[in-house]
Amino acid sequence: MNNILEQKIVERTTELSEAITKLQSEIQERIKTEEKLKESEERALESSRLKSEFVANMSHEIRTPLNAILGFTSLLAINVDDPRLNQYIDSIKAGGKNLLTLINDILDLSKIEAGRLDLNPEPVDLRSFLEEIKNIFASKIQEKLIDFKLRISDDVPPTLILDEVRIRQILFNLIGNAVKFTEKGAISLEVDNLFKAGDRSKVDLIISVSDTGIGIPLQYQTVIFDSFKTTPQSTSEKVWRDRIGFGYHQKACRDDGL
Numbered sequence: 001m002n003n004i005l006e007q008k009i010v011e012r013t014t015e016l017s018e019a020i021t022k023l024q025s026e027i028q029e030r031i032k033t034e035e036k037l038k039e040s041e042e043r044a045l046e047s048s049r050l051k052s053e054f055v056a057n058m059s060h061e062i063r064t065p066l067n068a069i070l071g072f073t074s075l076l077a078i079n080v081d082d083p084r085l086n087q088y089i090d091s092i093k094a095g096g097k098n099l100l101t102l103i104n105d106i107l108d109l110s111k112i113e114a115g116r117l118d119l120n121p122e123p124v125d126l127r128s129f130l131e132e133i134k135n136i137f138a139s140k141i142q143e144k145l146i147d148f149k150l151r152i153s154d155d156v157p158p159t160l161i162l163d164e165v166r167i168r169q170i171l172f173n174l175i176g177n178a179v180k181f182t183e184k185g186a187i188s189l190e191v192d193n194l195f196k197a198g199d200r201s202k203v204d205l206i207i208s209v210s211d212t213g214i215g216i217p218l219q220y221q222t223v224i225f226d227s228f229k230t231t232p233q234s235t236s237e238k239v240w241r242d243r244i245g246f247g248y249h250q251k252a253c254r255d256d257g258l
Contacts, residue, residue, distance in 0.1 A: 055106055062103055070096045094136045099170050119163045126160050127152060130189065135170055137179050144179070146212075147186035156193045160205065171207070178211040185212025 073093045080086055093249045134148055141148050171189075178187045193203040216224060 017085075032119070063100065066096060066103070068099055070100070090132075091138065092170075093136055094132050097132075098136055098168070098172060101165060101172070104165060105169060120167065121161045121163050123159055124162055124164050124171065126158065126191070129164060130171075130191070133168065133175065134189070136172070138177055140179050141187070144183065146182055146184060149188045150187055150190075151192060152191045153196075155205070156191055156205070160203075162205070167207075171209070174209040178209055178213060182211045182213035187211040 011206060031255075064186050071097065075090055077086060077089045077093070080089060130150060130152070135148055137148070175187065175189065188208075190208045192206045192208075194206065
C-alpha cells in the first residue's frame with residue numbers, strides 16, 4: 001500500500017515539476033515577446049519623431065522662399081495697372097497660397113498622429129474666397145473648354161466665421177478631381193445654408209461640388225474612400241456624377257461684428 005502511495009506521489013511530483021518547467025518556459029517566451037514588442041514600439045516612436053522633425057524642417061525651408069514670392073507678388077499688384085497682368089498676378093498669388101496650404105497639409109499629418117489638430121475659425125469673405133479657388137483652376141478649365149458655375153444662395157451671409165484652411169483643403173481636392181475627370185460639360189460649385197431654428201447667428205453651411213465627368217460606377221462607390229483605392233481608368237461612360245457635398249456647421253458674422 002505504501003509503495004502504491006509513494007509511486008503516486010512520485011508521479012504527481014513529476015507532473016508538477018514538468019508543469020512548472022513548462023510554465024517557466026512560457027513565462028520566458030512571454031518576457032522575450034514583450035521585450036521585442038517594446039523594442040519595436042521604441043523604434044516606431046523614434047521613427048515617428050525623426051519623420052516629424054524632418055517634415056517640420058523641410059516645411060520651414062520651403063515656406064521661407066514661398067513667403068518671399070507671395071510678398072513680392074503683393075508688391076507687384078500695387079505697382080501694376082494693367083488689368084490683364086493683374087489677373088496673372090492674382091493667379092500667382094492664389095497658386096502660392098494653395099501651395100502653402102499643401103505644405104500645411106503635410107504638417108497636419110504629424111498633428112493628426114499626435115492628436116493635436118485644431119480648427120482655427122476666423123472671419124472670411126466667402127465670395128472672394130470661392131472666387132480665389134475658382135481662379136486657381138481657371139487656366140485648366142479654359143484649356144479643357146468646360147464651364148465653371150459658381151452659385152451662392154442669397155441667404156448665405158457675406159462674411160462667415162470658419163476655418164479657411166480646412167475648407168480650402170476640401171474644396172481643392174473635390175474641384176481638382178472634378179477638373180481632372182471632366183472632359184466636356186460643366187463643373188458646379190454651389191453654396192446654401194440652413195439657419196438654426198431660433199438663432200440666425202448660426203448656420204449649417206452646405207457646399208456641393210458636381211460635374212459632368214465620368215462618374216463613379218456603383219460597384220466602386222463602397223471602396224473609393226479606402227486608402228490608395230481608385231476606380232479603373234477604363235471607365236468611359238459619361239454620366240452625371242452623384243452630387244458630392246459636405247456640411248460645415250459654423251457661426252455667421254452678424255452686423256454688430258459678433
